[in-house]
Amino acid sequence: MNLGMLPERLVNWEQLGxxxxxASDYNELLLFDCFGNIxxxxxxxxxxxxxxxxPSLHGIDYIIQ
Numbered sequence: 001m002n003l004g005m006l007p008e009r010l011v012n013w014e015q016l017g018x019x020x021x022x023a024s025d026y027n028e029l030l031l032f033d034c035f036g037n038i039x040x041x042x043x044x045x046x047x048x049x050x051x052x053x054x055p056s057l058h059g060i061d062y063i064i065q
């Protein structure tokens with residue numbers, strides 16, 4: 001699900017903090033397409049809270065059904 005979109009002209013790599021990612025986080029969280037788009041894999045605040053309070057949910061692909 002798309003949580004948001006930022007046009008390139010409004011923000012840059014450093015403003016998003018992507019330059020601070022470790023190599024493993026970079027490989028796990030970022031996807032690139034052939035058009036130069038960058039996709040950052042994140043979870044919404046509701047899912048983050050659910051995971052924090054219910055660690056057993058980490059093995060489930062889709063927390064909110």
